Amino acid sequence: MRLKIYQIDHNKDTDRKRFEPFERIDKVDPTIYRKVFDAEAEAKDLESSFVLFNIEGHPLLNGASMSVSDIVITENGAFYCDSYGFKPVEFDESQADASDMIRVLYVQPHEKPYEAEIPNTLEAKQKAVGGLIEFVYNTDETALVCDEEAKLKCKEGNRYLDGGGIIAGNFLVVGLGEEDCRSLNDEEIQKYMNKYAEAPNIDDEETAADVGFKFIGFM
Secondary structure, rough: EEEEEEEEEEOOOOOOOOOOHHOOOOOOOOEEEEEEEEEEOOOOHHHHHHHHHHHHHHOOOOOOOOOOOOEEEOOOEEEEEOOEEEEEEEEOOHEEOOOOOOOOOOOOOOOEEEEEEEEOOOOHHHHHHOOOEEEEEEEOOOEEEOOOOOOOOOOOEEEOOOOOOOEEEEEEEEOOOOOEEOOHHHHHHHHHHHHHOOOOOHHHHHHOOOOOOOOOOOO
């Protein structure tokens, strides 16, 4: 399901609300929160989202593990992560900090791409792809951001590139601004959603051969 997660910014937490159970706060103040996740997640409900973001982790989470005082937004509303379970709350997202977020497309092997928001930072991009980043430039002021050592790490083949070759591991599609990445617009989102809708079955030998060494399987 798609969800958003907001966490209290410790620099704004003058009243020490972070990690407080719901019964100890007067009301939720959205002005001290910042967005740390906005994407699809393999969770069917709030409880399974806690397992994912507190224990298992997610490459697009750019904050701490989910904990008490976090706000989770789903299609059913806003919920406060309490000591036990989740409490429905009022939460005005427009008052929370999402100033550094950019809209991207996230593409994983064997999966359909999906829209997400991540911080426009080197650290967030590296976490998303799982390594040092490399840009593969398109012809329309967009680029693919991938792990430059993905094939050396034997990551799975993901998609075929237009000019030949294979891109391995998770990658992002981002817009290109004058000095940094920018959010994709609606047209670009749809274009690359369609382009990468089909996930080809690329075997390990083919991916390994794309960097000039032979894949060796061990029994």
